[in-house]
Amino acid sequence: MTTDNDKLLRRIRELEQEVAEWKARISQQRYGLVWMEVPESFDEESKNRIPILEEDVELGFTQNDNQPTHILIEGDNYHSLTCLNYTHRNQVDVIYIDPPYNTGNDGFIYRDERFLEERPDGQAIKGNHPMRHSTWLSFMAKRLRLAEQLLTDTGVIFISIDDNEQANLKLLCDKIFGEQNFVAQMIWSAGRKNDSKYISVSHEYILIYAKSVETLKSKKVIWRERKQGIDDIYAQYQSLMRKYKDDYAAMTKGLNDWYKSLPNGHPAKDHKHYNKIDAKGIFFPDNISWPGGGGPKYELIHPVTGKAVIVPSGGYRYTYNAMQKLLAEDKIYFGEDEKRVPCQKSYLHDRETSVPYSVIYQDGRAATKRLMNLFGKKVFDNPKDEEIIQRLISFAGHPNSIVLDFFAGSGTTMHAVSSLNAKDGGRRQCILCQASEADICRSVTLERNRRVMQGYTNAKGEEVKGLGGSLKYYRTAFVGRHTAREASDADRIDLAARAGCLLALAENTLYETERRKHFQLFTNRQGQHTAIYFSEDYSDFPTFETQVRQLEGSICIYVFSWGDGTEFAPMFDDLPNVVVKSIPQPILDIYKSLNT
Numbered sequence: 001m002t003t004d005n006d007k008l009l010r011r012i013r014e015l016e017q018e019v020a021e022w023k024a025r026i027s028q029q030r031y032g033l034v035w036m037e038v039p040e041s042f043d044e045e046s047k048n049r050i051p052i053l054e055e056d057v058e059l060g061f062t063q064n065d066n067q068p069t070h071i072l073i074e075g076d077n078y079h080s081l082t083c084l085n086y087t088h089r090n091q092v093d094v095i096y097i098d099p100p101y102n103t104g105n106d107g108f109i110y111r112d113e114r115f116l117e118e119r120p121d122g123q124a125i126k127g128n129h130p131m132r133h134s135t136w137l138s139f140m141a142k143r144l145r146l147a148e149q150l151l152t153d154t155g156v157i158f159i160s161i162d163d164n165e166q167a168n169l170k171l172l173c174d175k176i177f178g179e180q181n182f183v184a185q186m187i188w189s190a191g192r193k194n195d196s197k198y199i200s201v202s203h204e205y206i207l208i209y210a211k212s213v214e215t216l217k218s219k220k221v222i223w224r225e226r227k228q229g230i231d232d233i234y235a236q237y238q239s240l241m242r243k244y245k246d247d248y249a250a251m252t253k254g255l256n257d258w259y260k261s262l263p264n265g266h267p268a269k270d271h272k273h274y275n276k277i278d279a280k281g282i283f284f285p286d287n288i289s290w291p292g293g294g295g296p297k298y299e300l301i302h303p304v305t306g307k308a309v310i311v312p313s314g315g316y317r318y319t320y321n322a323m324q325k326l327l328a329e330d331k332i333y334f335g336e337d338e339k340r341v342p343c344q345k346s347y348l349h350d351r352e353t354s355v356p357y358s359v360i361y362q363d364g365r366a367a368t369k370r371l372m373n374l375f376g377k378k379v380f381d382n383p384k385d386e387e388i389i390q391r392l393i394s395f396a397g398h399p400n401s402i403v404l405d406f407f408a409g410s411g412t413t414m415h416a417v418s419s420l421n422a423k424d425g426g427r428r429q430c431i432l433c434q435a436s437e438a439d440i441c442r443s444v445t446l447e448r449n450r451r452v453m454q455g456y457t458n459a460k461g462e463e464v465k466g467l468g469g470s471l472k473y474y475r476t477a478f479v480g481r482h483t484a485r486e487a488s489d490a491d492r493i494d495l496a497a498r499a500g501c502l503l504a505l506a507e508n509t510l511y512e513t514e515r516r517k518h519f520q521l522f523t524n525r526q527g528q529h530t531a532i533y534f535s536e537d538y539s540d541f542p543t544f545e546t547q548v549r550q551l552e553g554s555i556c557i558y559v560f561s562w563g564d565g566t567e568f569a570p571m572f573d574d575l576p577n578v579v580v581k582s583i584p585q586p587i588l589d590i591y592k593s594l595n596t
Contacts, residue, residue, distance in 0.1 A: 033175060035134040036131065038131055038135045040110065040111060040142065041111045041113035042079070046079060049483070050484050052478065053073065055501050060473040061450060061454065061471055065469070068427050068429045070429060071431040071474065071510075072411075072414075072449070072471060072472070074442070074476070077406040077434075077435065080433035082591065083476065083502060084146075084150055085150065085590055086587050088506070091150065092152065092155055094392070095150070096158045096389055097147075101161060101162050101165060104125070104126050104132070133165070136165060137168060150404065153212055156208060158392050161207060166205050170182075181213050182208075183213065185205055186360060188204050188206060189202055190202065223396060309341070310339060310341050362388055367383050374456060375451075379410070386419060389413055390416045397428065400426065402429050404430075408432035411449050418467040419452075421468075446471070453466050477498070479495050480494050487588055493536055499584060499587060500532055502587065509522040514547070518535035518544070527554070531551070532558045534583065555575070557572060557581065565580060566582075568580055
């Protein structure tokens, strides 16, 4: 019979072992961040099981507007990131997160595995907690390690933080992402605060790390953002041009007619390099050459007449490859016929950009007011500013970026992505991960973005048009009775049968079109399909094959296999644009590499 003394002695021996292990680690640590690892407990449902995703069809929504379908995952973000390591490893372009700041009163709760009997729901980490920083670092390290593997080779992560953990977070990120991949630390000044006895701390930090700074350099990736106010100036210019279009055209025609009527030798024609006024009244040179001549002398074909255009005596100023690039980007002006020398188009919006500053000034209260206006009441404390996040995404990503936020909160990042897409016509896709506590995920994160995308009535009773887009809502779930490393045959069968949402997300074919006892089919709006035969019972495979052969477009086929699935590939060799993969082993292999 085990006595209390036996339990105490066993606990003492466990602690002695932990201390010995840490002494060994510390003795090997030369420089960097050292903290006491605090074991994190996950729910009993997830222990020794394999994470998957399951869709809640009722909570998602679809709009037929040809806009991207965004993803919202409810559940512990550790499990969400584990699933995403199968579906999106090396595919995420931009990560933005706003994690708990660990201020001592921000509600950061940690479920320490060693003390679940005393605190089954976890413990709020107060400012005087002896393991305050170690607990937070243990929590963040697990998630950042998973996040790092999601980034593309030019991917970037932005992390908001304040003075409580900024120094620790910087060293932690140096360890995980590599000190050489530190890009910068931005400062966001959000307005004066009156909550300090000594200094009004009116700023926060945004730490920025790249997956690989060297790759950014080798691919000549330079971050640019629009100069403040330039879009308004450009819009005013275009408005004026539209307003005076007819008068302007008449004036330009008159100038051209006048110029052509002048005799040779007239002072207005005394410069041989200028012989024409274009539609905007601008004189264009009749030849373009390098100083001293010697430029390339390749031939260009006029896009309208099909004839060779005039080659300047000194050759063109651009190399052949450079000219081909400009042609592909529609940046060469040819004129009305082949009798004039082409020149490069120059647009205001191409020139009015700059490298982003490391300091951002924007009053943080505005974001709170906008969210209250969207809901008609206060639903969330201190939401991040969607306009700031738009700026981060716009200069670090591209119009087709995949953007991830695994501390979604009120859903600001998805709001920012929708707004940015509406502004520039981009097709960025956003993935949010949010825990289930206090029903925030459904009542705030989901509801905010439903209103943003579908439209809403604001606090003044005014109708606000939606920005467009659709949303799929998933929850983390678990299968099997063992971890991925120890998975049994029964676990493999269970995983394959319930991995449909994982596979559909991996292929970005999010819409299920058919489900039968042994297989299911998914598609998207771009004509791509995912066909999954998830059963070890192959009696229905002929029907599955027939269904696959009726699909048009590219097809990714997943088949249950105890091996690598190569035995099924020859069956579809005659079909174009088909890839055959196996399940469930590749999922288990990814999970095993994460030590889940």
